Amino acid sequence: MIPWLTIAIALPAIGAVLVWALPRTGAGGRAPAASAAAVASEGGGGTATAVRAPAATASGAASAENAKRITLGFSLATLAVLVAMSLRFDTSNAGSLQFVEEYPWIPRFGVHFAVGVDGIALTLILMSAVLVPLVVLAAWREHDDREDGGRGYFALILALEAMMIGVFAATDVFLFYVFFEAMLIPVYFMIGRYGRGDERARAAVKFLLYSLAGGLVMLVAVIGVFVHGGTFLWADLVGEDGALAALDPSTARWLFLGFFIAFAIKAPMWPVHTWLPQAAGASRPGTAVLLVGVLDKVGTYGMLRYCMELFPAAVSWFVWPVVVLSLVSIVYGAILAIGQTDMMRLVAYTSISHFGFITLGIFAMTAQAQTGAALYMVNHGFATGALFLVVGLLVARRGSSRIEDFGGVQNAAPKLAGVFLVTGLAGLALPGLAPFVSEFLVFVGVYAFSPAPALIAVIGVVLAALYILWMYQRTMTGPTADSVSGFKDLSAREAWAVGPLLALIIAFGLYPQPLLDAIEPAAERTVVATVDSAEEGGAE
Template sequence: MTDIPWLTLAIALPALGGLAVALLPRERVLAAKWTALGVSGAVLVLVAVMAARFAPTGGERLQFAEVYPWIPRFGVNYAVGVDGIALVLILMSAVLVPLVVLAAWHENDDADDRGKGYFALILVLEAMMIGVFAATDVFLFYVFFEAMLIPVYFMIGRYGRGPQRRAAAVKFLLYSLLGGLLMLVAVIGVYVYGGTFLWSELVGPGGALAGVDTTAARWLFLGFFVAFAIKAPMWPVHTWLPTAAGASRPGTAVLLVGVLDKVGTYGMLRYCLEMFPEASRWFVWPVVVLSLVSIVYGAVLAIAQSDMMRLIAYTSVSHFGFITLGIFAMTSQGQSGAALYMVNHGFATGALFLVVGFLIARRESSAIGDYRGVQKSAPVLAGVFLVAGLAGLALPGLSPFVSEFLVFIGTYAFHPVPAIIASVGVVLAALYILWMYQRTMTGPAPEGSARLRDLSRRETWAVAPLIALLIIFGVYPQPLLDAINPAVEATMRQVDVTDPAPALGDADTTASGQEEGDHE
């Protein structure tokens, strides 16, 4: 327990802020925007203070823990707490939300309510995003997992782009509900076999799930994994993402791809691996194969896209393949890289979606063919676009490079062949990012098109923090890794796996032994 309910405050503050924005009079649009910005900024400060008080080593794994009975008859508790992985994901969410609010200041001015409801939905969604990463009761996690669908559905269906936005919202909802239904069955199974929903009582050698029949554990693993694979998304259950992202406002896409999709990979790391360690080890190779398909398939389809929003969505399918590959490599480097990848991908993809949103606001089109020569009239915008794109292809010096490098090291230690195949995704990433930049930013401007203005002060403030974070954590990722590594080590112990011995070390030992024998 903790004296100050940090996590409850972090969940309640945006939820109450969203309610306050929704209750404002219809004509108080400007007040709604400033309220949303102020509340999300306050949440960021609160989470930052909480992060500063977090002790990566020397303390309990789950910190800022709160446990209160919720539905005692069914063993359901309001239980929250964070380890290093959950903390950095909550911090990433808290950083992205105020920037999305700032970037979306005029994004929905054409809506019936001029976007007042949109800003209320953003705050409600922030509360649920923090809740899903903080939940340490499996049932509470499921509630937040499903509840997130509601604000996102309306953010796409009502405030999205184009005539297909309602169809895209329904497709997103149906896919997510299917995954949620499978998870619900698995959640019930966890309670039947374990007798509790508390994560801390379910995991570990002496946990409530330790004696579960092998076959039952594998089926329960699948129930959670398929739900998380849909949320992530992985091939072949990925098709909702390009459709939803293509019909979303850029601000919605930032939260959808930058944060919500991380719930899937976070769930794999936290729930699939630690609650079902034997099943996780048994399913390693099928998941590795699916990850490799996602990496290559997503990258190839990204190259073929003519719409920038859909292109970025397909790149994320490829990136999530790297994350799941790192998780199921079952090495500390791979899992640390995967957890770090979640954060860096959120910043890089968030910056890319925001810049594309600024372009769409100027020409009301996301088609690549409608943009050429942007760097001549808007050099700052083009420069930001280039940095965000280079982060997407994991250029050394930018933060995604560190996480991708760790994933490759961890995967190669697990088995060289998947690492070699995954490297194809790096080459393809250079193609789809640089080709998109070339087609939109260079060359002569389209005939008859208006000259594009450069970034405004508000737009600069919205994207500059993300560019700064990409550079800072590209040069010095240690603060994030200091929080992540102890949690990864605990996960490795729970799953009962260890890093393979370095092959070079074995060779040196053998050679040394031979030399000693020859000397004798």
């Protein structure tokens, strides 16, 4: 049997090592420091287009170009492996783990390198693998003025991809925790070292502290799972005959809470969301795509895979508190998005609102709502990823992410403005685009659970139209500002970076069935197991 998942994890990890081992641009080939104008523009407060630093030596420039080519090559190879694997995925059995691999890792403590995917994990892994090469293309010229030409940044992207695939594929609770925590390292440096603006170091530290706090709480719960279950293997822990089936109800609730707190911070949910807008605002657009498009999904995926399935009897105790927190996230995130003057922070706040819809669907305890929530994770990754990339193209041209520094872009760069409009409309879930299907399923499932939360959540839909259309109006329409009159339209490289995401958004908006075939059986399995356990607990 081909170890598909091990290969998919190993490929980007090997690529990261190769990129990191390339000769440095420095040591005789270092590019001179960027000019003061370039630094001011990079901070997001400048009014002039960023000035590139003088070119590095020929050997240094060649090393930087090789780093980009190797990164793109390994990310495409990883995507090809995962596509080949997905073609062998049995959708008729999508609710069960497939491509299972299990190797002893630390036998003394019962830890295994165990991986496998059901339909939900598979779609999230494929989403991650699609986003990475597009981020590489979008960031191709973004670090040319750095002393290493971005070599370190591209190595971090590949290292992060290996961990993203690993965290979604892990079927050993301890292995999941290792990937969950290890992801913090590359993201910390992608924000703190390769971010933009004077706040990037502070944003990176805040991201790290919040994530570590949640991770430490989850570590206690992971240890509790082993103490009470005797194993870390997910398949041996879940189900009526699983090792945690006879868990004391009080203990189950505490362990559930330990996992949930970590996932709520990662998602993020209100009130533990404050790290995200600052981190996204200080990130390069490519980093923001991976941060919001993929990493935050680990939180909501963890709620489905671990909170719901490891402790199904405890879920009923937390349904309504989480529903309330989800509704607050939906409305609060949307209201704050309307008031933002920075496009990167605005998109980050919209994601807080969107994640409220996802957690609302997860805890509505209906198959339709959980199917919609899982589908929402994938569609949000594509839609918000595309929106961040387009905003990044605007920032690169203008040297600023402030909304007031734009105006009339559609007159200078009509193709860029058109792409911005489509990605924005996807963000507000326009019918015919992919997010609409997932949002509709969430509403239908939540209404079946209880009409009141569904009616309150509608406020988020109305506000989404306001913040997206208002941002478009202020940046794209009206008289052309002098600072944007010289904007170039989409280049071929930029079109290749954004085009595939637009195609997926439209394709899955018109025909979402392939995703639903993979996701729905896994969502139904989770709902049935959780509801049955809750009913048994109530009967007792």
